[in-house]
Amino acid sequence: MRAVVLVGGFGTRLQPLTLDTPKQMLPIVGKPMIEHVVEHLSKHGITEVVLSLGFAPDVFQATYPDGYCNEVPIHYAIEPEPLDTAGAIRFAAESANIKETFLVLNGDVLTDLDIKKLVDFHKETKAKASIHLIPVEDPSRYGVVPTDQSGRVTGFIEKPPHGKSPTNWINAGTYVLEPSVLKQIPIGQRVSVEKETFPALAAESQLFAFKSETYWIDTGTPATYMQAQIDLLEGGVRGNSHKGVDPTSLINGEVAESVIGADVVIEKGARIERSVILKGAKIEQGAVVSNSIIGFDSHIGQNAAIRSLSVIGHRVQVPNGTELNGMTMAES
Ligand code: GDD
Numbered sequence: 288m289r290a291v292v293l294v295g296g297f298g299t300r301l302q303p304l305t306l307d308t309p310k311q312m313l314p315i316v317g318k319p320m321i322e323h324v325v326e327h328l329s330k331h332g333i334t335e336v337v338l339s340l341g342f343a344p345d346v347f348q349a350t351y352p353d354g355y356c357n358e359v360p361i362h363y364a365i366e367p368e369p370l371d372t373a374g375a376i377r378f379a380a381e382s383a384n385i386k387e388t389f390l391v392l393n394g395d396v397l398t399d400l401d402i403k404k405l406v407d408f409h410k411e412t413k414a415k416a417s418i419h420l421i422p423v424e425d426p427s428r429y430g431v432v433p434t435d436q437s438g439r440v441t442g443f444i445e446k447p448p449h450g451k452s453p454t455n456w457i458n459a460g461t462y463v464l465e466p467s468v469l470k471q472i473p474i475g476q477r478v479s480v481e482k483e484t485f486p487a488l489a490a491e492s493q494l495f496a497f498k499s500e501t502y503w504i505d506t507g508t509p510a511t512y513m514q515a516q517i518d519l520l521e522g523g524v525r526g527n528s529h530k531g532v533d534p535t536s537l538i539n540g541e542v543a544e545s546v547i548g549a550d551v552v553i554e555k556g557a558r559i560e561r562s563v564i565l566k567g568a569k570i571e572q573g574a575v576v577s578n579s580i581i582g583f584d585s586h587i588g589q590n591a592a593i594r595s596l597s598v599i600g601h602r603v604q605v606p607n608g609t610e611l612n613g614m615t616m617a618e619s
């Protein structure tokens with residue numbers, strides 16, 4: 288089976304990290320997010336990945352110039368302009384000449400979903416489209432999906448106001464689609480799969496939902512981008528053996544529950560807790576980084592305190608003694 292992976296968004300909620308690096312090319316414990324996604328797909332028998340690209344396609348092409356990612360062949364489908372999720376699906380599927388049942392993924396989701404079970408469910412219902420649902424505490428950030436007893440989707444409400452969700456089961460961003468769905472998507476314009484295509488399929492009783500409470504996270508916000516990595520560490524919820532600290536980093540300060548990239552320097556008296564420090568960054572003497580993200584090659588000056596979901600972009604020089612709480616800072 289082939290999979291279209293949507294990776295063309297601007298990653299706005301992760302700016303300034305995503306100003307020049309697409310979200311799916313940011314590292315998750317040492318390797319780009321897209322490689323984790325493709326690895327999961329290849330374990331479940333996906334033979335080709337169609338990357339649906341929009342923003343900064345060259346970053347993907349430069350990283351995988353031979354057209355392979357994790358040994359899986361990649362087809363690059365580059366939109367001339369952002370087509371939104373359904374427009375992107377049609378464009379990518381046609382560009383790769385897909386004429387059979389195929390998989391679609393939001394490329395910023397990390398999950399242990401058993402894809403075969405979703406595909407088997409899809410074959411049983413004989414619907415035009417099947418989607419994976421996951422329960423969450425606050426559905427208002429997601430596509431909320433009520434169903435009947437048989438799994439038939441009875442509505443699709445993208446990002447409803449807080450407290451107005453009919454259910455806490457949400458669209459988890461993995462879909463199985465019949466090629467006939469493509470013709471229902473208007474061509475060459477922005478079309479949202481969540482706001483247009485899925486509600487239309489639900490109205491035709493052609494959209495079914497597969498509920499599965501497996502590991503799942505959308506990495507698209509600073510909090511979840513960090514959480515996805517902490518979950519992968521030794522002792523984390525995914526039971527992995529990642530140590531989190533790259534062996535090429537130089538650590539002379541204290542590090543707790545954090546992910547430290549290659550060539551990072553943590554000077555004496557500096558403290559890093561529950562944070563992600565990307566490749567080449569330097570944290571100088573006495574600085575504290577807590578619950579925050581530091582971009583590639585940034586320097587945090589002596590005795591600075593970066594806390595509470597602050598996000599420092601790439602190549603930023605943060606002056607000595609700077610205090611940031613829940614703030615962003617970009618390259619000037
Ligand atoms: N090619 C292309 N073109 N890709 C796009 C475009 C576009 O115009 N717009 C967004 N994408 C990609 C993003 O890069 C991302 O991988 C995926 O589509 C979903 O976009 P997000 O911006 O991450 O959406 P979201 O997280 O707010 O909501 C979506 O995901 C939730 C689950 O994680 C929706 O599908 C929700 O319904 C869902 O619950």
Ligand code: MG
Binds near residue numbers: 393395505506507
């Ligand atoms: Mg997302």
